[in-house]
Structures are given as C-alpha cells and as structure tokens.
Amino acid sequence: MIAAFFISYYKMSWIHHKSIVMGGLVAIGFDRANHYLLAVSHSGRGLFKLESGERIARDYEDWAGRAWYSPDDNRCEGIGPLQNETFDIVGLHGGVAYEEAANGMLKCRVERNEYAWRALITREGIDEEICSDEEDLKGVALSRDGKWFVVGISSEIEIYRNTAA
Template sequence: MPTSHLNPLREIINQCQTSQPPSPWELAGEYTVAGLYDVGFDRDSELLLVSSSSGLGLLDCETGEKIARDASDRALTDRFLECKGIGALENKTIRMAGIYGGSLPSTTPDGWSTETVTLKWPEHHLLLFKPGSWLHGAECNLPSSFHKLAIESEVRAFGFSYSGQTLVIATSGDVVIYTRHG
C-alpha cells in the first residue's frame, strides 16, 4: 500500500471489529435470498421490494415480516432501475438499487449516514456514522463516531429507507434489516 495521508484512516477502519449498530437501531430481520439482484423502498412506507433470480418478495421492515411473494419472472428491473411492486405495492413502481446500479439514500433526515470503503478489493467495509460525524471531516472522532457493520464482497445495496427509519444491507445472498422508531 503506498504511503499517503490516508494511511492512518485506513488502519483505523481495518482494525475496527464489526458490530451491530448502536441504539436506537435494532435488528428487524435477516433473510437469505439466493441470487439477489436488487432492493427498493416504497417512498411512503417501510416496505422493501426484493428482486432475485427466484422472483419478487416484499418485506415489512417495521415488523420484519415477509408479506408478499411472486415467483414469476417479473423480477427483472428495467433499464430505468424500476420494478413493478407486488402485494401492498401492486400499483406502484419502485426505484431499485443493486447489481444493475442505483443506490439507496445514504443519509437520514436527522444526520445518520453510511459509507462503503474498499481497503482491499473485493472487501467492502460498511460503515454507519452517527449524526454530526463523517469519514473525512474535522468533527469526526474516529473510531467512536462510526460502527463497522460488515465486511462484504458482493454488496448490492447499503442505505436507508426514504424516512430514515430503516437501514438495509443487501448482498448477493442476504438482506439484513435494522429499524428504529421515533
């Protein structure tokens, strides 16, 4: 690794252990989803549409429940990174993030944020920052300002719902959902 002013930051991130996010975040659910393509949130709720090689699924992130499933071949996201909803989202078009591109919101209205840092490809360190902190900012008191949630090699999407009440990590085979209330 070349010598640079970023080496101390790299070392801090590399040495931090993975952990669950801090309060008020709570684990709402962990799902195995083989062949996951992409995920997308409804703009008006905490419903998450999941697209995979075996169809579409709909998760209620407030309760952690699977609420709908469609095993048809409709799971493909179109060229605009949108997918037709199922179940409670049947009449909606959902913006997707995953293997084909796109992204979930990376900040919440009250200041929580996510960063994906690649120190050694293909490992992506998934970081959650507390309000008022950021990776390269003077106010960032590393490492107490962030939590390393995971190290993943096939990240499809990492970010928040539009309300900022749900945090999702989607990989090629899993979806992990954290939620908070209030």
C-alpha cells in the same frame, strides 16, 4: 467526557432487526412510506413488512427482460398491496437508494477494499460502522425517514433499525 457520551449514544442507535434468507438477490428498495422492503432476485420479487420481516407478497418471475424491472433507471414495480407503486432500487445494476435521510441528518456509504466492504452511517460528522463482510455486496439502502438501513448480499438481506428515529 461529552464527546465519549456522544459517540456511545450514536453507537447504540442502530440494532440488527431481522435477517431474510434470499438466494440470488439482485436489488432492494423501500416503499414511499418506509413500511415495506421490495427484494428482487433471480427467481422473482418479494415484498416484506419491515417491522415484522413477514413476507407479504411473492411472485416467481425472473427479472430479466420483464417490463416491471428497469435496470437502466433502477426502478421496479411493486407487487401485492403495492403493485401500483414504483420502487427506487439499488443492486446488481447500480442505483442509489437514499444516501441521505431525515432531512440530511443521516448519510450512508459503503467503503470497499480488495477483500471486504463495510457499510457506514454518518450522523453529525460521526461515522458508525453498521456491518462489514467479505460476501458479495449487492446494495445498501437507507429509508427516507432514517429509521431503516438494509444491506443486501448475494444470499441474504440484513435489516437494521435506528432506535433513535
């Protein structure tokens, strides 16, 4: 009975929060304070407030060959109010955006097979599948504080919120 409660408690902790439609997604990453999400696409960058999903800033420069985007070390300069911040990003060129969060209490990973992928969060040895799909996965990112989990596919970004954080 205790194990069943434990599993159901954690199953209920992640909820879908927002969807952002964005074609040509290249990479995603969180700001250091875990309040914003930076999205890089083939047509520029967008900065989104995580709580509301509101777009705060936008530019329209293609990422290819730009000084603000570094696929070699998976970093990107911010825009708008965070133009002086460098974001660690994950996406088309690889990268790992915070596989562990909340002092190692949460870990994220992606499992793939030839047909689909699924994103999982592990807490205290128990896996919770957050989402799965057959779309072209660009990257997953877990915020440093463990409150946000973001999945980027080629046509959109899905934001999940940890209600237990």
